Amino acid sequence: MLEALHKYATDNSLAAKPGFKTKNVKYYIMLSANGDFLGFDPVTAPPMCPDIGSLANGTTKSNIIAEKAEVIFNIPEEKNGTQVYKREQKQKFYLDALREASEHDPLFKAAVIGLENNLDLIKEDFSKLDKAKSCDVLSISVDGKPLESSSGYLEWWESFRKRFDTSNGSTGEVRCFITGELTEPVKTVPPVQGLISVGGHTKGDSFICFDKDAYQSYGFEQAANAAVSEEAVTAVNASLARLLKESPPPLAGAKHIHWFSEQTENDVTEILDFGFDIPDDEADNSEQKEEDEQKVQKMFTALINNSLPDMPRNRYYMMSLSGVNGRVMIRSYDEGTYDELCGNLRRWYEDIAIYIPNYGYKYPKLFGVYSRLLKAQKDSGKLSDRIKNELSGLSSQIMFAIMHNTPLPDTVAAKALAYIRSDILSDSDDEIRSQKPPDRTACQILKAWLNRKYKNQNKEEILIMDRLEPQRRSAAYQAGRLMAEYAAIQTDALGDVNAGIVERYYTSACASPALVMGKLSTMSQYHLSKLKGEKKWLYDIHGQALEEISCMIGETLPKRFSLEQQSEFALGYYFQCSEIRARKTKKSEE
Numbered sequence: 001m002l003e004a005l006h007k008y009a010t011d012n013s014l015a016a017k018p019g020f021k022t023k024n025v026k027y028y029i030m031l032s033a034n035g036d037f038l039g040f041d042p043v044t045a046p047p048m049c050p051d052i053g054s055l056a057n058g059t060t061k062s063n064i065i066a067e068k069a070e071v072i073f074n075i076p077e078e079k080n081g082t083q084v085y086k087r088e089q090k091q092k093f094y095l096d097a098l099r100e101a102s103e104h105d106p107l108f109k110a111a112v113i114g115l116e117n118n119l120d121l122i123k124e125d126f127s128k129l130d131k132a133k134s135c136d137v138l139s140i141s142v143d144g145k146p147l148e149s150s151s152g153y154l155e156w157w158e159s160f161r162k163r164f165d166t167s168n169g170s171t172g173e174v175r176c177f178i179t180g181e182l183t184e185p186v187k188t189v190p191p192v193q194g195l196i197s198v199g200g201h202t203k204g205d206s207f208i209c210f211d212k213d214a215y216q217s218y219g220f221e222q223a224a225n226a227a228v229s230e231e232a233v234t235a236v237n238a239s240l241a242r243l244l245k246e247s248p249p250p251l252a253g254a255k256h257i258h259w260f261s262e263q264t265e266n267d268v269t270e271i272l273d274f275g276f277d278i279p280d281d282e283a284d285n286s287e288q289k290e291e292d293e294q295k296v297q298k299m300f301t302a303l304i305n306n307s308l309p310d311m312p313r314n315r316y317y318m319m320s321l322s323g324v325n326g327r328v329m330i331r332s333y334d335e336g337t338y339d340e341l342c343g344n345l346r347r348w349y350e351d352i353a354i355y356i357p358n359y360g361y362k363y364p365k366l367f368g369v370y371s372r373l374l375k376a377q378k379d380s381g382k383l384s385d386r387i388k389n390e391l392s393g394l395s396s397q398i399m400f401a402i403m404h405n406t407p408l409p410d411t412v413a414a415k416a417l418a419y420i421r422s423d424i425l426s427d428s429d430d431e432i433r434s435q436k437p438p439d440r441t442a443c444q445i446l447k448a449w450l451n452r453k454y455k456n457q458n459k460e461e462i463l464i465m466d467r468l469e470p471q472r473r474s475a476a477y478q479a480g481r482l483m484a485e486y487a488a489i490q491t492d493a494l495g496d497v498n499a500g501i502v503e504r505y506y507t508s509a510c511a512s513p514a515l516v517m518g519k520l521s522t523m524s525q526y527h528l529s530k531l532k533g534e535k536k537w538l539y540d541i542h543g544q545a546l547e548e549i550s551c552m553i554g555e556t557l558p559k560r561f562s563l564e565q566q567s568e569f570a571l572g573y574y575f576q577c578s579e580i581r582a583r584k585t586k587k588s589e590e
Contacts, residue, residue: 001333002178002236004317008259009235014242018230019161021051022241023066026136027129029122033143035113037122040129041141049139049148050157053190055164057203062090064097064157065147070134072115073123100160105152110142174224178232185227192237192328194244198255200323207240207328208233240328244321251367252395253388254320254331260338261315266308268342269318271300272402273365303346314338318403320396332396334403344405351448354440354574355467357582364441370395372442373415376423407452408445413567416445420570421507436502437484437577438570446567453564464568468575470548476565478552479513480572485545486520488580492538493527510569513557541583 008014024046030038049066056063062071069075074091076083095115102108115122126132140147147153176183191204210216210225243257258269273296302308316338320331353361364372370387373394387395394411401408420438447464454463462474472478487502501520508516524546531539561569 001317001319001335004259004261004315004335005236005239006178006232007261008243009239012239012242014235014238018234019050019052019157020048022046022238023049023051023137023139025049025066025139027126028139028141028146029114030144031110031114031140031142033110035110035117037114037118037125040126043139047139047146047148050161052161052164054188054203059086060089060093061164062094062097064094064101066137066139067094068134069126069132069136069138072138073119073126075123075134097160101153101156104156105150107142107145107147107150108153111140111147114140114142174227176229176232177226178228178236181229183227183229183232185224186230186233189228189233190237191326192240192244194241195255195321195323195328198250198253198322200328201326203326205323205326205328207237209327240321251384251387252370253392254322254395256318256320256399258316258318260317262311262313262338264311264314264338266299266302268299268303268308268338268345269316270296271303271345273367303342304349306346308342311338316341318399320399331392332399334400336403341403344403347405348402348448351451352444353466354444354447356440357578358585361466362440364444368441369398369445372419372439372445373412375418376426378426401452405452407456408449410449410563413446413449413563416442416449417510417563417566417570421510424506425503438574440574443571443574446570450564450567450571464571468579471552472572473552474565474568474572475553475557476513476561476568477572478549479509479517479557479561480569480574481576482517482546482549482553483509483520483569484573484576484580485542485549486524488577489524489527489531489542492535492542493530506573510561510566512560513569514559517557537587 025043028041028043030041032038047066050064052061052063055061056067071087071090071094074085074087076085078084095112098108098112098115102112126138173182173184175181176185188210189206189208191201191206193204194200195205196202208226208228210221216225239259240257243259244255247255247257260267299308314337315335318332318334320333322329322331349363352363356362367383367387370391371383373391374383374386394409397409398412400406420442423439423442424436447466451463454460468481469477483502483506487500490500501523505516505520509520528539528542531542558565
């Protein structure tokens with residue numbers, strides 16, 4: 001894992017020198033070569049700037065060049081009606097460091113003169129900027145050249161930061177855990193930014209930790225347990241920062257990142273689509289959104305048709321990360337060949353495929369799959385929050401099953417069935433209810449769960465197809481079809497009613513069919529009698545369907561259905577509802 005992240009940084013030129021870090025600079029303080037203040041210039045791309053590490057989090061030291069406005073201007077805080085100045089020492093450290101650097105780089109001399117002569121003016125103009133905040137990071141440019149882009153101060157900076165560097169231990173040279181090369185290891189590892197939305201700390205989270213007794217083996221302390229060089233760990237952190245920044249929004253309380261050992265135009269992981277809307281700041285870019293959707297659709301078609309180019313040596317890496325108490329928690333880690341990934345994704349979409357009459361196929365997004373593992377509730381809060389709270393432990397298991405074509409956990413089926421039951425019993429109109437088929441996405445989950453379970457048990461002959469199977473030898477599947485016919489007969493005979501047989505008997509029929517199917521059969525005869533006359537064609541169609549399904553069931557039904565049988569019941573019910581709608585549409589067209 002660490003080696004792969006290090007290689008990613010090297011391949012993408014992310015391996016910054018130790019002591020430097022990409023900073024989200026908001027404005028440059030523009031100065032002339034004589035130190036005159038010229039105004040502020042917004043920054044479009046985050047520059048690579050000197051960084052003193054965690055020392056800047058204290059009350060006496062700060063970063064040089066790029067630092068928050070509250071430090072550069074010593075902006076006071078309001079406390080009990082009085083202004084309290086808390087950053088005098090940090091401001092002094094900042095200005096003293098620039099003065100020292102000016103002895104080695106002429107560009108810094110102009111910066112020092114400009115700040116000494118115009119600091120109050122610069123502070124006043126900054127306060128007038130639209131949406132300016134004291135926490136905005138500022139840097140300095142002289143005659144249009146940023147200080148951090150100069151090379152004259154680099155040798156001084158290397159010696160300057162080592163005065164305060166407490167990371168190097170006295171263990172001597174040992175093998176770096178990341179590169180395998182002999183190195184003087186760091187004593188502590190700098191944190192990684194980008195996990196705030198999933199429990200991360202505002203100051204960053206440590207990817208490698210040594211501060212607990214449990215992490216100290218064989219008498220070794222801190223870095224001696226897993227020695228890493230400063231250059232190597234800087235590269236790993238740079239890779240994580242880039243991947244976290246480019247990752248989709250969090251799902252199930254974790255950030256999901258991925259990369260490949262070789263660059264590829266067909267990033268098939270995009271096909272999974274975590275299911276979130278386009279960010280607000282990109283909402284107006286509809287042309288780009290449409291172009292991206294077309295690209296993904298084209299890639300998806302190639303995946304299903306197995307026409308993507310083979311890349312046997314290319315490997316994929318995928319991680320799910322969150323932050324806990326200032327540390328990075330790896331929820332899951334997965335790697336494999338690109339060709340295996342394409343094949344397993346294709347099998348996933350084959351497993352969840354359900355044919356929709358007069359439409360074709362529609363595949364759910366990953367967010368949609370997760371949302372069907374929650375009970376349908378009214379006013380139950382944001383789905384993303386519920387997924388985070390209720391499915392965080394299940395998410396990694398589902399992802400592993402998708403990536404490796406393995407069976408889904410039984411919990412998935414139980415939760416999908418619970419969703420179907422709660423969804424059928426819920427309705428926007430509490431007074432009038434109509435026949436409501438099971439949710440298609442929930443049925444797709446059940447189909448995938450069943451098929452993978454049957455494949456794992458070498459029962460290929462009983463796999464669930466993507467459309468109705470009238471001759472399927474399964475009492476549960478046929479019982480579900482029978483339930484759909486009973487519901488349709490009631491609707492055709494009586495119209496929309498308050499609490500029909502689906503709302504009243506679906507749960508019992510799905511779990512204990514022998515207890516209720518006899519009663520539903522008796523009720524259906526009463527409803528059928530109302531279909532004679534003008535609705536005789538409905539009477540004939542329903543009667544033929546009941547006869548066909550009853551013959552497939554046989555003389556008896558089980559007293560109870562297992563989890564597999566309840567899933568087949570739901571699928572039989574869903575497919576028969578689709579069949580009923582299709583034949584009614586055909587009759588209307590005729």
